[in-house]
Amino acid sequence: MVAGGTLSLILIGVFLVFSAFFSSSEAAFLSLQRTRIAYLVSTGIPGAKRVADMIGQPERLLSTILLGNNLMNVAFTSVVTVSAIEFVGESNRGQGVAIATVVSTVALLLAGEIVPKTIAVRNSERVAFLYAQPLKWTEYLLLPFVVFLQWITRGLNAMLGGSGPESSITEGEFRSLIDIGESEGTFKPSEAEMLEKVFQFGDRHVREVMTPRVEMVSINEGSNFREFLDIYAQNTHTRFPVFTDTVDDITGVISAKDLLNKMANEGVDYDASATDVQREAYFVPETKRVSELFDELRQS
Known part of the structure; x- marks a missing residue:
């Protein structure tokens, strides 16, 4: 009887520890930043590649963790229930089940969920690197069940219209990283301001970055090389709008490079058009956004 009670206590402890292991694994891996792990992979940190591969297959990772966690929780609850019934006697079976329910709930909630997950979230990177190999062993051990759950998950996701992989980092998250980096001293204020302006520039409208009409340097259609070279020598521009009657009637754009190539290949005729x-x-x-214009220019 004593030996049986000792074995039950050992099993209860083992199952609770494994439950905490799987719970903390879930919290740690879900708290990882993909950009941070990608950086660690690029710098050759041992174990980073394994962690990156695991978070790159979220269905398989979560199937392994949740399957293992549920198995441990069921085993823990079963042993606690049997032990409680033995403790109060078979005649008080209902009382034993009630005691087991309360004990199991409190123990799993505190020692199997809240405490390990809180620790894991605060030390997500360290916990993930430490647990990665044991989780791979667990995956191999439960592989048939893991693959089945992964297949079911993907099927349901497709059926419910689940989207593909999301972007690793959004613009809002990147801006938050810039603010954090500035506050922690990683970026100088001038560097943070420059990075912020990169995002602001794409959100601006074309009219905000266009050269004002009164400052535009243009060439009258039919102007000869001598007239163009005079204008070119006085300005740093490489392209000039071409107009007919007024500067509002633009017919094309002339590139200094095109003209210089023509002069080099065909000789110089200052009176030629x-x-x-x-x-x-x-x-x-x-009214077009600058970011949209850049996309169009890249495709043209």
Whole structure:
């Protein structure tokens, strides 16, 4: 009887420890930042590649953790129930079950969930690296069940219209990282301001970055090389709008590079028309966002 009670206590302790292991594993891996792990992989930190591969297969990882956790919880509850019934006697079976329910609930909630998960979240990287190999062993041990659960999960996800993998980091998260980096001294204020302006620039409208009409340097259609070179020598621009009657009537764009190539290949005729090599102008509404314009220019 004593030996049986000792064995039950040992099993209860073992199952509770494993329950805490799986619970803390779940919290640790779900708290990891993909960008941080990718950085650790790139720097060759031992174990980083294994962790990166595991979080890259979330269905398999969660199937392994949750299956193991539920098995441990069921085993823990079963042993506690049997031990409680033996303690109060078979004649008080109902009382034993009630005691087991209370003890199991409190023990699993505190020692199997809240405490280990709190510790794991605060030390997610360290816990994940420490638990990665044992979790892989568990995955191999439960592989048929893990694969089945993974298959079911993917099927339900597709059936319910689940989306594909999300972006590793959003613009909002990146901006938050910049703020944190500035507050912790990783970025200088000037560097943080520059990075913030990168995002702000894409959100701006074209009219905010366009050259004002009164500052625009343009060339009259039919101007010769001598007239173009005079204008080019006085400005740092490499492209010039070409107009006919007024600057509001733009017919194309002339590139200094195109003209210089023509002069190098065909010789210099200062009286020849410089606007013969003009390219078609690309007209953009002033309300278009700068980020959208960049996408269009990359594709053109």
